[in-house]
Amino acid sequence: MALSPTLEIKKSKHGEYIPVLNGVFLHSAFNPIKEAESFVENHLTTLNQKNNILVLGLGFAYHLDQILHHMNNFHQQYQVVVVEPNHKILKACEEFNPKNLKRLVILSGLEVKTLYQDANFIRFLMNRPGVIAHPASFNFHSEYFKSLLSFEADQSLSSFQHRLPNELKAYFQQFNPNMTLNQIFTQLETKTKLTTTADFMLGALSTWTNNNTTKVDTNDKHAHC
Amino acid sequence: MTNTLIVNLEKNLDLNMLAATAQTYAIAKKTQVSLLVLDEVKTAQNATDMVEKIFTINLQEMVKCSKHRIFSNFEMVNELQKDLNVINQNNWDEVINLGEDEASLYLVRCLQTKLLKGKFYNDNRIIYSSNLMAQWRKQHSFLHQQICMNDGLEIASIIEEANAEAEVINTKRYALELASGQHVTPLSYECLVELVQGLTYIKNDKIDLIVREEERQTKLIMDLQERFPQNLSIVEASISQLKNVLKGYDLVICQSHYFKTLCDQNGVTSFTIYHDYQSLYQNCSLNPNSLSLYLNKADVPFIKGAELIQCINFAFIKGKVTANLDLETLELYRLNNKQILVPISKNYNVGLYLKMILEKGLYREVQYQTWLEYKTELTIISDRELATFIQDEKESLSLVVKNTLNAIRLLKNFEHTQGNVKELVTYIDRLMNERSKDSATNYLLDLFKHQMEHLDASSREDNLIKTEKALINLKNHLQTLTRILGDMAETINERRKAQFSGINI
Numbered sequence: 001m002a003l004s005p006t007l008e009i010k011k012s013k014h015g016e017y018i019p020v021l022n023g024v025f026l027h028s029a030f031n032p033i034k035e036a037e038s039f040v041e042n043h044l045t046t047l048n049q050k051n052n053i054l055v056l057g058l059g060f061a062y063h064l065d066q067i068l069h070h071m072n073n074f075h076q077q078y079q080v081v082v083v084e085p086n087h088k089i090l091k092a093c094e095e096f097n098p099k100n101l102k103r104l105v106i107l108s109g110l111e112v113k114t115l116y117q118d119a120n121f122i123r124f125l126m127n128r129p130g131v132i133a134h135p136a137s138f139n140f141h142s143e144y145f146k147s148l149l150s151f152e153a154d155q156s157l158s159s160f161q162h163r164l165p166n167e168l169k170a171y172f173q174q175f176n177p178n179m180t181l182n183q184i185f186t187q188l189e190t191k192t193k194l195t196t197t198a199d200f201m202l203g204a205l206s207t208w209t210n211n212n213t214t215k216v217d218t219n220d221k222h223a224h225c
Numbered sequence: 226m227t228n229t230l231i232v233n234l235e236k237n238l239d240l241n242m243l244a245a246t247a248q249t250y251a252i253a254k255k256t257q258v259s260l261l262v263l264d265e266v267k268t269a270q271n272a273t274d275m276v277e278k279i280f281t282i283n284l285q286e287m288v289k290c291s292k293h294r295i296f297s298n299f300e301m302v303n304e305l306q307k308d309l310n311v312i313n314q315n316n317w318d319e320v321i322n323l324g325e326d327e328a329s330l331y332l333v334r335c336l337q338t339k340l341l342k343g344k345f346y347n348d349n350r351i352i353y354s355s356n357l358m359a360q361w362r363k364q365h366s367f368l369h370q371q372i373c374m375n376d377g378l379e380i381a382s383i384i385e386e387a388n389a390e391a392e393v394i395n396t397k398r399y400a401l402e403l404a405s406g407q408h409v410t411p412l413s414y415e416c417l418v419e420l421v422q423g424l425t426y427i428k429n430d431k432i433d434l435i436v437r438e439e440e441r442q443t444k445l446i447m448d449l450q451e452r453f454p455q456n457l458s459i460v461e462a463s464i465s466q467l468k469n470v471l472k473g474y475d476l477v478i479c480q481s482h483y484f485k486t487l488c489d490q491n492g493v494t495s496f497t498i499y500h501d502y503q504s505l506y507q508n509c510s511l512n513p514n515s516l517s518l519y520l521n522k523a524d525v526p527f528i529k530g531a532e533l534i535q536c537i538n539f540a541f542i543k544g545k546v547t548a549n550l551d552l553e554t555l556e557l558y559r560l561n562n563k564q565i566l567v568p569i570s571k572n573y574n575v576g577l578y579l580k581m582i583l584e585k586g587l588y589r590e591v592q593y594q595t596w597l598e599y600k601t602e603l604t605i606i607s608d609r610e611l612a613t614f615i616q617d618e619k620e621s622l623s624l625v626v627k628n629t630l631n632a633i634r635l636l637k638n639f640e641h642t643q644g645n646v647k648e649l650v651t652y653i654d655r656l657m658n659e660r661s662k663d664s665a666t667n668y669l670l671d672l673f674k675h676q677m678e679h680l681d682a683s684s685r686e687d688n689l690i691k692t693e694k695a696l697i698n699l700k701n702h703l704q705t706l707t708r709i710l711g712d713m714a715e716t717i718n719e720r721r722k723a724q725f726s727g728i729n730i
Binding site for chain 1: 284286287288289290291294295296297298299300301302303305306307309326327328329331332334335346348349350
């Protein structure tokens, strides 16, 4: 997205406001509420089974009104997180259809890499949310959403240093910042004497991951021990 | 009161069994016991309220981080630290790791405690492990008893109290487990009818038929209800509710181990039916008032309710060895204060009884040199039976002694020359893997195997020294067993001498 797209606000034939990006309508020009109802009907299984939902695209939140309505019926506790690449859309939505926005967690105008540095977002993803793409928004920002969905985390220590627990920050300073956790495990294996609690903690983690992990450590070939 | 944390991070852990062990430990040591287990174990097995608190490690969350490309592996560090912070908020007086998995050997070293027991890595990654650990996986109930026997006096006094309370009880409430499923051979309808009839006739009281929600047998229940409209109530409970449901009864007739364990945890007297000796030995009720009945699977269809009632009446008589219940096919046992399953019926499995005396006596001798207190348990065994048993044990023992001495001899050769590695490995392999059926030497070989499996592989010389130490230990234990068998044989001689002098011991 080299150039910021032009945002226009138009009214549907039914009278609801609709965001239009570079001439592309993000909702039905005739009846966005009806459109949202039938859109959500196609995702009822996901909404029923998952109490965490990730929605790709905010638009003017007509689809989200419907999603929230169903989540309310299906679950006592739930969370709906929306990723919207264009911050102007959120601003406009706050003006033209703000009624349910407070019930959502909206991450707007953030780069994909920045999103994945957010501890709360990571925690949310760890709960394996159901993913629902708002078709018009997804198509307009297809590159953005594709990179969001195919993101691969940087496995180096340096990329995570700011998120390490305070009590372990000093401990990890002894390692090369380019090292991955797997490389740190390997280095620890050669250590004849374990001297700190953190050594034992990593020993436990190493054992668990060796028994369970299938992920290929993509940073291994780049990092220097 | 002190604060103890028992750790077991195995994925296939029996949480109820661990909680039962923890509860006994809490009583014996007068300590508050909490557990640390994997989150998935706690979720799957519906946590028990028999312990102070159950802490968890969320391994699945951590594995998720390590498996998915969108997460940095370092997320695992955050997740684990978060769990550890919660656990370390308590000031633990002692932490005991009963887990056999490698991760827990590391993890318990991250816990803040004054004393660490069980199994764990030292700073050089050498496993520290107490002998109790060798028993944990194979014989949970055995360990359950042994773990508290360090303080034999305390646990004995608890049992005394329980016995005194149980002297004569006017029974008011019975529960009968209506069991089904793969692992249970249920009592026949006719037997159940006779049982309910008999119990209500004697006590003129009501019986509750306890049904697990998922095992409802509608037709059987309806038939029984129709037959006993006044005296029989149906209590349907889910697994999570069962524990509380069973609390109120004076006697629960159990057809499954699960009910028996719940009764033990609640201190409720149970009458449990076993169909094989192995499970009777390993999973007998630990409540000194409870009764364990052995009934061959093939005999189940023929058992009569009247016979069961005859047995059940013993549950309300003070636990004293009487061995006078004359039943044709049934064997009835009760655990005494030395943790021996004492037969109450005339019919009993002599081999099982002797095996229990020898194994528990051997354990006590190895740990505390107090085997002699078990010798008195031999009084009900005839000379001939005892002699046969001793002979069998000696045969198994001689083979193990031969292998042990050969291994030691070969190992000694390494001090001077290269030695015959292949031959040494053969003997050690035999000691580790060959077992005689039902012999007490198996217990000693298990201890040896346990030591061998945890040799530190840092250097060959070190390994040889430790192997030698393990072999010498085994040799000493075998000598102890020989001495105990000698003592047993001496019992026969003493009886003969007494007979000749006209004194009946």
